Every structure is written in structure tokens, then in C-alpha cells.
Amino acid sequence: xxxxxxxxxxxxxxxxxxxxxxxxxxxxxxxxxxxxxxxxxxxxxxxxxxxxxxxxxxxxxxxxxxxxxxxxxxxxxxxxxxxxxxxxxxxxxxxxxxxxxxxxxxx
Amino acid sequence: xxxxxxxxxxxxxxxxxxxxxxxxxxxxxxxxxxxxxxxxxxxxxxxxxxxxxxxxxxxxxxxxxxxxxxxxxxxxxxxxxxxxxxxxxxxxxxxxxxxxxxxxxxxxxxxxxxxxxxxxxxxxxxxxxxxxxxxxxxxxxxxxxxxxxxxxxxxxxxxxxxxxxxxxxxxxxxxxxxxxxxxxxxxxxxxxxxxxxxxxxxxxxxxxxxxxxxxxxxxxxxxxxxxxxxxxxxxxxxxxxxxxxxxxxxxxxxxxxxxxxxxxxxxxxxxxxxxxxxxxxxxxxxxxxxxxxxxxxxxxxxxxxxxxxxxxxxxxxxxxxxxxxxxxxxxxxxxxxxxxxxxxxxxxxxxxxxxxxxxxxxxxxxxxxxxxxxxxxxxxxxxxxxxxxxxxxxxxxxxxxxxxxxxxxxxxxxxxxxxxxxxxxxxxxxxxxxxxxxxxxxxxxxxxxxxx
Numbered sequence: 001x002x003x004x005x006x007x008x009x010x011x012x013x014x015x016x017x018x019x020x021x022x023x024x025x026x027x028x029x030x031x032x033x034x035x036x037x038x039x040x041x042x043x044x045x046x047x048x049x050x051x052x053x054x055x056x057x058x059x060x061x062x063x064x065x066x067x068x069x070x071x072x073x074x075x076x077x078x079x080x081x082x083x084x085x086x087x088x089x090x091x092x093x094x095x096x097x098x099x100x101x102x103x104x105x106x107x
Numbered sequence: 108x109x110x111x112x113x114x115x116x117x118x119x120x121x122x123x124x125x126x127x128x129x130x131x132x133x134x135x136x137x138x139x140x141x142x143x144x145x146x147x148x149x150x151x152x153x154x155x156x157x158x159x160x161x162x163x164x165x166x167x168x169x170x171x172x173x174x175x176x177x178x179x180x181x182x183x184x185x186x187x188x189x190x191x192x193x194x195x196x197x198x199x200x201x202x203x204x205x206x207x208x209x210x211x212x213x214x215x216x217x218x219x220x221x222x223x224x225x226x227x228x229x230x231x232x233x234x235x236x237x238x239x240x241x242x243x244x245x246x247x248x249x250x251x252x253x254x255x256x257x258x259x260x261x262x263x264x265x266x267x268x269x270x271x272x273x274x275x276x277x278x279x280x281x282x283x284x285x286x287x288x289x290x291x292x293x294x295x296x297x298x299x300x301x302x303x304x305x306x307x308x309x310x311x312x313x314x315x316x317x318x319x320x321x322x323x324x325x326x327x328x329x330x331x332x333x334x335x336x337x338x339x340x341x342x343x344x345x346x347x348x349x350x351x352x353x354x355x356x357x358x359x360x361x362x363x364x365x366x367x368x369x370x371x372x373x374x375x376x377x378x379x380x381x382x383x384x385x386x387x388x389x390x391x392x393x394x395x396x397x398x399x400x401x402x403x404x405x406x407x408x409x410x411x412x413x414x415x416x417x418x419x420x421x422x423x424x425x426x427x428x429x430x431x432x433x434x435x436x437x438x439x440x441x442x443x444x445x446x447x448x449x450x451x452x453x454x455x456x457x458x459x460x461x462x463x464x465x466x467x468x469x470x471x472x473x474x475x476x477x478x479x480x481x482x483x484x485x486x487x488x489x490x491x492x493x494x495x496x497x498x499x500x501x502x503x504x505x506x507x508x509x510x511x512x513x514x515x516x517x518x519x520x521x522x523x524x525x526x527x528x529x530x531x532x533x534x535x536x537x538x539x540x541x542x543x544x545x546x547x548x549x550x551x552x553x554x555x556x557x558x559x
Contacts, residue, residue, distance in 0.1 A: 037203075038503070038521070038544075039478050042416055045246055046203060046228035050269060051287060052318065052335070052365065052417065076413060081365070081381055083413030088479060 024096050032093055033106050043081065048105055052081065058104040069101070070094040193238045196255045197508070197550035199519060199526060200230045200243070201543040207243060208542055209258055212510050212517070212550060215528055215538045219258045225249040225265075231272040231547055234554035235297060236279030241549070242297070244273040250284055252300060255551065262300045266293050274324035274558075277373075281349050283330045285322035292319055292332055294349055303349045310337035312358050321367025321378050321420070323558045325391045331376040333364035333387075340364070340378060340389055340398050357398040360387040366420040369558030375445070379420050379435070384408060388448060401448035405432070405441055412436035416461055416477035424465030424472050426489045431472050433460035440474060440487065454492055457483045462506065465489070466531050467513035475504045475518075484518065486534065496534050500527050505545070511552035519545035 024032060037046055043053030054060065061069065073094040076084035089097070100106060195213040198221075205225050209218040224230075226247035233242050240261065243251045248267035253260055269288035275281070275297065282295040290308040295301065308317045317334035324330055328346040333339065340360050343352040362382025369376050369391070376389040384406030389398045407414070418433035425431075430443040434453065440463050442452040458480025464473050472487040481503050486496040503521035509531065510516075518527045521544050528538035553559045 039415070041228050045226065045269075047226050047247075049226075049247075051229065051246065051271065052320070081363075081414065081417065083415055085413075 021092055023092055028093070029096065032089075032097055033100075035089075036097060036100075036105060037107075048101075056101050056105070058102055061101055066095075066098050066102070069098045073097060191256070193255050193551050194511070195551075196238075197548065198232060198241055198243075198253070198255070199517075199542050199545045199549075200227050200232070200547045202227045202230065202521070202546040203544040205245075206543070207241075207253065208540075209253075209255060210517075210526075210540070210548070210550075212515070215515075215540070217540050217542070221253055221258055221260060223260065224251050224263075227546075229271065229546075232549040232553075233273055233275040233282070233559070234549070234551050235275070236554055238551040238554040240297075241551070242273065242275070242282055244270055244284055246270060248284075248286065248288075250282070250295065250300060264295070264300050266295070266302070267291075271318075271320060272322055274322050274330055276324055276328040276330070276345065276349075277326055277557075278328060281328060281345055283322055283324070283343075285319040285332055287318040290316040290318050290334070290336075292322060292330065292343065294345065294352065296349075304345075304352055306341070306343055306352060306354055308332075308334050308337075308341070310334060310339055310358065311356065312339070313337050320365055323367055323369040323376060325369050325373040325376065325557060329391065331367070331369065331389060331391065333360070333367055333378045335363055335365065338362050338364060338382070340367075340376070340387060342376075342389070342391075342394055355394060357389065360398045361385060361400060365417055368420045370425060370445075371557060373557040377420065379418070380406065381414075381417070381435070386448075399448075402443060402450055404450050405435075405443070407436045412459075414477070415459065415479075416481075418460060418477075419462050424463050424469075426465055426469045429489075431463050431465070431487070431489075433463050433474075435459075440472070442492070452492070454487060454494070456485055456487075456494065457497065464507055464509070466509050466516070467511065471495070471531070473507050473516060475507060481505070498529075498534060500536075501525075506547045508548035508550055511550065517548050517550075519548050521545060 043051050044056050045051045048056040074084055074086045076082050197210045198207045199210060200207055205227050206220050206222040208220050211218055224243055225245045228246045230243055230245050239255055241253045241255060248265050248270045250266050251260055251263040266284055267286040270284055270286045273284040280297050282297045284293050291306055293305040294303040296303055308319050317336040319332050320335050322332040330343045332341055338361055340357040342355045345352045361380040364378040365381040367378040374392050376391055378387040385400050386402045387398050388401050390396055414436040428444055428446050430445050432441050434441050438458055439453040439455050440460055441450055444451045456474055458476030460474050461477050462475050470489055474485045476483055482499050484498050484504055485494050488495045500518050501520040501523035504518050505521050506519045508517050513531055516529050516531045520527055524543055526540040526542050526545055527536055530537050
């Protein structure tokens with residue numbers, strides 16, 4: 001085994017998360033919370049009450065299928081201004097975001 | 108004498124009756140009692156301990172002439188010392204905390220924070236024609252009038268459910284607010300913020316309400332705006348009576364106009380289209396000629412790249428006959444000949460441009476970018492069309508504002524929680540000011556320009 005392999009493995013672990021489907025770490029969750037508030041907030045509002053983009057409050061999203069919401073985040077929605085956020089967001093990121101939105105997004 | 112950072116006596120100014128109201132919750136006044144500052148200064152010089160014991164304000168140690176001088180100074184209205192202009196003032200939006208900070212571009216400092224402005228994501232500001240008052244349009248429909256001199260909220264109304272921006276009439280008497288929910292425009296008396304009239308953005312073609320975008324002021328107390336869903340431009344004329352706007356509707360101007368601008372002389376209203384390529388242009392000198400489509404090769408094109416942040420059009424840089432505009436979803440600045448409205452070139456840049464702003468001399472363009480390149484700012488030399496400088500001020504550079512004559516540029520760096528001040532010629536950083544998640548920076552010189 002080369003001397004660097006353990007270090008390499010450790011460094012690569014976060015990148016491997018999407019493939020493993022592991023939920024985002026606590027740190028990543030913090031990043032995602034900020035990301036949704038700030039970056040998504042440009043169009044959807046800091047309070048996610050909508051703007052040029054549709055509202056993303058729990059009430060507004062109630063009853064919408066999770067898979068469709070996750071796909072909208074990852075691949076965008078054709079015919080709208082919503083871009084796909086792959087590769088900046090992973091599948092577990094999208095799953096976590098949708099879940100958080102449906103429960104009422106954290107501050 | 109070193110200029111005071113802040114002013115005192117404001118009651119001497121006409122029409123400032125409102126300013127005598129107590130400061131609202133959260134707005135910390137920087138004013139003392141009349142004469143307080145002067146009093147303290149005189150006594151503290153002679154008797155350094157006196158501030159701790161007010162009763163120790165003894166007249167005794169003072170010489171007779173000093174006393175007379177002091178009494179004379181106190182007797183006079185002391186505004187000579189406290190008066191200041193507002194031409195070098197401005198404000199920065201603190202988007203996450205619902206506050207603004209008042210800024211002094213001469214002292215390069217923040218004067219004070221004004222809180223309680225609601226949801227300020229994507230907030231914008233216009234200024235009264237005397238450049239004393241700032242009108243802040245919040246996302247939650249809040250419209251707040253702030254006195255730059257006293258730092259007080261003079262008036263605040265919640266005028267809709269969801270708003271995107273506003274404008275002020277040529278004569279300064281009418282404030283217009285563009286609303287998403289319910290879609291339309293409302294007009295307010297700039298003095299009192301009393302509602303004058305409103306125009307629901309219900310398309311006669313689709314029968315539905317649209318979000319209003321790209322609300323811009325122009326000559327003759329006219330306001331132009333676009334209907335996002337319906338794809339229309341409307342021109343409201345309030346010159347005869349602000350309570351009964353005359354509206355001219357231009358349907359079918361293109362899919363999803365998302366922002367617009369009025370050129371500096373107030374003549375051209377230009378709307379960018381998100382739903383298709385091209386722009387829609389209305390000549391406000393000749394509104395009877397209707398809206399024309401132009402720049403068919405400007406837009407997202409066939410290869411629709413994701414657009415992480417809608418580019419802003421309000422500050423399309425115009426130098427000579429050339430306009431420099433942000434590419435949509437493309438890492439380029441687009442050159443347009445505004446005599447012919449033809450695309451005449453592109454300049455490759457570091458990311459998707461959000462703002463392409465000419466400095467007030469028109470010689471250079473400053474460009475910031477959408478996620479994920481929003482840590483970068485590039486400067487383009489207009490003559491050579493070359494990038495002459497690239498800097499990385501920090502994560503999330505959201506806005507840039509030039510001092511009125513363009514010697515400095517102020518950058519808001521959201522995730523670093525600061526404003527950076529740079530020399531516009533040497534690019535050197537010459538100062539910074541802490542701010543909470545800063546976004547738009549607005550200087551009062553905007554008071555005297557159309558379409559900002």
C-alpha cells in the first residue's frame with residue numbers, strides 16, 4: 001500500500017457520499033441551509049415565499065411528489081427559469097433539501 | 108473644522124415635520140439633545156472629569172470671554188456646525204437581517220444601522236429629488252422612507268404581498284412600486300406615501316394577473332413596466348393626474364420579459380426576454396410606434412445553459428453608441444450597437460455576468476458574476492475591449508456602486524459580511540466596512556438619474 005492511500009481515501013470520502021447515498025453531514029446540512037436561503041432565495045425569496053420563482057414553503061409544496069421536487073432541483077424545470085443544480089448539488093443533497101422544505105425549512 | 112459625520116438640527120428644513128417623531132423601534136438615533144454636543148465639548152475641554160458628574164459643570168474655572176462665547180454659541184441656532192449635504196451619502200441593504208446601513212462615501216464609513224425593514228431579499232432603493240430621503244422596496248411589499256440625515260424611518264407602508272422594486276417620477280412627487288403578488292403597480296405620494304392609484308397587471312389577452320418586472324421611470328412622469336407571464340409592456344402616464352394613470356398596453360412583445368432598463372436620457376425602454384431570444388424595445392419619444400423586437404441572436408440560444416441568477420439589465424453600460432450587456436447563461440459580455448440594435452461582438456469573461464456596469468466616466472466596465480463564480484470581479488477597458496483586471500474580493504460579490512464621479516467603487520461581499528471600497532483607477536482596496544450579508548449598495552446620486 002502506498003503511504004498516501006489512507007489520506008487519499010479520507011479526502012475522497014466526501015466525494016463518494018453521493019454514490020453511497022449517505023445523507024449529508026451536519027456540516028453539509030448547514031451549507032445547504034445557507035445555500036437554499038441565499039442562492040435559491042434570489043428567485044424564491046429569503047423566506048421562500050416566492051418571487052420570480054414559485055413559493056417553497058411547506059404549505060405551498062404540500063402534496064407534491066418528492067421525486068418531482070428532487071428532479072426539479074437536480075435537473076431544472078423545462079419551460080421555466082429554474083436551472084438544474086447538478087453538479088453543485090448531489091442527489092442526497094436534493095433529497096435532504098426536499099425533506100427539509102416539506103417540513104418547513106430551517107432558519 | 109473636520110466635518111461632522113452626522114447632522115443635528117433637522118427641524119429647520121422645510122417639510123421635515125415627520126422627523127420630529129420618536130425613532131421607531133430598532134432605529135438608533137445618533138442625535139443628542141440640541142446643544143448637548145457643544146455643551147459637552149466646551150466643558151470637557153476644561154474639566155475632563157465633568158462628564159462623570161454633571162453637577163460638576165462648574166462655570167467657575169472658565170474665563171469670562173469663554174462663557175460669553177459659549178452662551179452666544181448656545182443661543183444661536185447651531186445648524187451652522189451641524190448642517191451637511193446628502194450628495195455623498197447612501198445605503199447598503201443587509202438582506203438577511205431586514206436592515207440597512209447608512210453610508211458616507213467621503214468619510215468611507217457607515218453612519219448607522221436602521222432596522223425593522225422586513226424581508227429585504229432582492230431589495231432596491233430610489234432617492235427623493237433632494238437626495239435626502241431613500242425609499243426602500245422590500246420583497247415582502249414593504250415600502251420604507253428613510254431620512255438619510257436623521258437616520259429615522261419617516262414612514263413605512265406594507266403595500267403588497269410580494270414586491271420586486273420601484274421607481275420615482277421625473278418631478279419626484281410619485282413613487283411607483285412593482286408587485287408580484289398581486290401583480291400590478293401602485294403609485295404613492297412621495298411625501299406621505301399615501302396611495303394615489305394602482306394598476307392591476309391583468310392582461311386583456313390572457314385575462315390573468317402577471318408579475319410586474321422591469322418598472323422604470325422616464326420623462327413626463329411616465330413609468331414603463333413589463334408583465335412576466337403575459338409577455339406585455341405597459342406604459343403608464345401620470346402627467347395629467349397621478350390618481351388616474353393613462354395606460355398604453357403593448358401585448359405580444361415576447362416570452363417572459365424578466366427585467367428592463369431605461370437608458371440614461373430616458374428615451375429607450377428595453378426589456379430582456381427569458382423565454383426566447385431577443386429583446387423588446389420601446390422608444391419613449393415615439394411610443395406610438397410601438398414595441399420593436401431586436402437582437403435576435405441575444406439570449407440563451409439553442410444550447411440552453413442553466414442560468415443560476417438572472418442578469419440585471421438596469422445598469423446596461425452604454426459607452427458611445429455601444430451598449431455592453433450581460434450574456435444570458437453565457438460567460439460573455441455582449442456588445443450591442445444601439446443605433447441599429449445589432450449585436451456587434453462579445454467579450455469572454457469569468458462566468459455568467461450579473462451586472463455589467465460602466466464607471467461614471469464610461470471608460471471601464473466592472474462585471475460581477477452568478478454562482479459559482481461570484482467570488483470574482485473583472486474590469487474591462489472599453490476602448491480595447493480587453494479585461495484589464497481580475498480580482499477575487501471574496502465569496503458572493505452581489506453588487507457594485509460607483510461614487511458619483513467614479514473615483515471609487517464599493518463592492519458588497521455577502522458571505523464575507525463586508526463592503527469593500529476600491530480605487531477605481533488602481534483597483535487597490537482602500538477600505539472596508541462590516542455589514543451583515545450586504546447586497547445592494549445605493550448612493551444618493553441616483554436621485555438625479557433616470558431608470559435606476
